[in-house]
Amino acid sequence: LTGSHHPSNQVEQCKSPPSTVGKQGNMSSEPGNCQNHQDHDPDHGDAGPAKQTMPMPVPNLEVQYTKIFIDNEWHESCSGRKMPVHNPATGDLLCEVEEADTEDVDKAVQSARAAFQLGSPWRCMDASDRGLLLNRLADLVERDRLRLATLEALDSGKIFLMAYFVDLMATVKTLRYYGGWADKIQGKTIPVDGEYFTYTRHEPIGVCGQIIPWNFPVMMFAWKVAPALCCGNTVIIKPAEQTPLTALHMACLIKEAGFPPGVVNVLPGYGPTAGSAIAHHMDIDKIAFTGSTAVGKLIQKAAGDSNLKRVTLELGGKNPNIVFADCDLEYAVEQAHSGLFFNQGQCCLAGSRVFVEDSIYEEFVCRSAEKARNKVLGNPLVPGVDQGPQIDQKQFDKILELIESGKKEGATLECGGGPWNRNSLFIQPTVFSNVTDDMRIAREEIFGPVQQIMRFRSVNEVIQRANATHYGLAAGVFTNDIDKALTVSSALQAGMVWVNCYNAMSTQCPFGGFKMSGNGRELGEYALQEYTEVKAVTIKISQKNS
């Protein structure tokens, strides 16, 4: 792996086993909008000279930040408690981190509230300067990209090169994108009836609580803070207890970039304590949560029980990926594979119900199993490895339990089906065929490397089956027929539909779910609505003219 090509090609090289002859295009199936760079102009954009050689993890990385970040300062927890942070690939203890609880949340809210006072430096700042701060933060993330990617791989078990090329790239792009929006969030003047002049101001909501998951720790951090800050809010963000380290490094960069104290507060802690305190807090104006649907319900209830804070939710999925017989088969197999196995299957977007048309079903299953069998498991820091461990024992056990249910309920196990390497958190890439819609593996979110392949015959049938779920996050369609593509993409109840691609995400494009997959949208211009209050100002005037 002496890659001297463009980053996306390098990732392609280390993802594909040497024996696999696949379509180039793997990157287009991963989040983080790198996909467009593989086929154009290597002289521009993010392809700087620093990336001409394969990045390597920072050796013997020491964890620098382990405390609670409030008011631009590092604090110990009020309770004096700490929580352990492990490397899921080895089980080793990485460090102990201060554990935030209710009292720490109260401190953080006070700081965020003070930063949001009328007349504060943050409130008086030009919108373009808020944008400049976000751009500077992006520059700093770029500077520390290797360190952050290494930290992310150690803490979450994800493949280092994925962290580097996908997660960190998306983080930088998201910060830059919202940096640009800051001074473009425009109110309107409105031609109301009568002798009045009316205009709207798009104001920040206030103190925003944000609770993020462990599957894309630093990227989720950026998805949350970037739109919130660009609109002028202040933030209390709780990273997942499994993966607090990159969020704390980001806290340090936020201070370095020059954000005023209290604008961003980062509190590592557990859901039932710190998370719950945020969700119930009477002085938090808005909460944004990414995680499971079960916890999403708790958040919504907590808002109802407390101060009716605004709620946006990005929750689970059981996403259909529909493959018609007229598609490019090898490409569809590849996309469906990465659509499920990316990030150890730990994606809310995972294409976990692959519906394949009758006439190509056997061939599709055969090739998919072949692909899964060829995956290389191992240390996520080592080049050439393409699947790391699951995040923790609880998730690991849940995935194995669901695999067992699949076997019991009569699905055909094509490959995998158990743990890999005793006493570790690795799970064999698993493919089930002959899956029927009523099986648990076809209904429940597995969040692991387990692919379900179903058979269908007609367009109407597959639409109905694909929608027969309480989730509605994402969906894919593979076909060369423009009518089928447009019909199916209109009919699917999902926040994102990909046609002849999967996981093709970019910071410009909104993201969020129908039904029980969530509320509201992240990314794109749409996300700005979730972080603004609209104020209509009406002034009596002596005489109106057009």
Next chain:
Amino acid sequence: MLRIVLSRTLPRISGISNCQYSAAAIPVPSAQPEVHYNKLFINNEWQDAVSKRSFPTINPATGEVICQVAEADKADVDKAVKAAREAFRFGSPWRRMDASDRGLLLSRLADAIERDTAYLAELETLDNGKPYAVSYSVDVPMVVKCLRYYAGWADKWEGKTIPIDGDFFCYTRHEPIGVCGQIIPWNFPLLMQAWKLGPALATGNTVVMKVAEQTPLTALYVASLIKEVGFPPGVVNILPGMGPSAGSAIASHMDVDKVAFTGSTEVGHLIQQASGSSNLKKVTLELGGKSPNIIMSDANMAEAVEQSHFALFFNQGQCCCAGSRTYVQDTIYDEFMERSVARAKSRVVGDPFNMKTEQGPQVRNTEQFKKILGYISSGKREGAKLMCGGGVAADRGYFIQPTIFGDVQDGMTIAREEIFGPVMQILKFKTLEEVVERANDTKYGLAAAVFTKDIDKAHYISSGLRAGTVWINCYDVFGAQAPFGGYKYSGNGRELGEYGLDNYTEVKTVTIKVPQKNS
């Protein structure tokens, strides 16, 4: 005057830590900055004019020649258009680039300009004559902000999907227009360049730009930065040259898709005609003004005097939006006049590299210089009262005394025509209705202002004025975010803000037949 500009600009910049400069830290300039570039910039290369001709560019403070600059003509315009057309070819690196990467290139250009702020400010002052403190703390920072602003738009300029009737799926694509000719003036050379390049490049066009023959130097240095940050060849081409030759060749070119011009109304007519007699290229124009500035008797007097002074005298009076008709309500007319004259007399005119200087020379343009003096004579002749100034301010260079006329009547030449120099007209009015009517009685409609504490008057006047920009209790407040452009003879289209993007976009409607439509 500077005080106002500085107080508006610098606190914002210094509001962020780690910034590169602050109010206290304007570096001592070199009055003789080295000139690095004096050729035509085509396809990311420096080229001599096809004709091999060159012209001198002159320091207006001394009248001395700074250097010779290659002079573009029709043959060079053809070369530049070819390069721009090639860069715009379907499938070219520029066309295939991610919009966010176009934004990143504009951001990097802003960074490079910010890095070279001091040098660019020196060069601007040398070539244009504006005070260095202004070049450094107003022109260059506004350039940086403008480019950053449009960098952000690149990947946010969104088409729509449209619920049309029938079984169809319909969406719009916002596509670049193509090769854009841009012709810019000499009063804000760097800033006008940024106003033009920002929206054109954010939306993905390619550019053939002609810079004013009086002030070509900073634009050519920026060309070198455009290459440095990595814009592909042919995307931006910069040609110093004369209006009747190079400018005319752009305006009547059959392969230029759009022309944007900032300058006089007289030349604006020619541009529009050239489009009509060639390929109907899209035209946007930002032209002259005779902007009214209305002072109500309830206004804060000190503020109104200072702002009105700034409104007219800023940039040696060489602003298309200069507040050149100051209407003052009769009850405060005498006091306003007295204070305005005192302020004008205290204006420091001199060496633009001196930090205390408020007013430098007029731009080197003998015709323009004579024209201003001619207007001053006409004012005297037609019966206006000369309150101060009225003549040449130095024995060399192109300096004119800050001049104020009182008792100006609406019919006088100095109240009707754009002077583009440091000559202020003060007129008296009695009622609200009267002043709105008089303020609108002009062929121009670029900018206007009103000073009052009364919310009803403020709204009545700002609604009633026929002008593209109305300032209330302020003047010359520009943000990259807010659109700028003229009613009537002051122009066509808007620059800056989101509105500025419209003028560089073709909208394509794509409609696809679908088997069955659902909401």
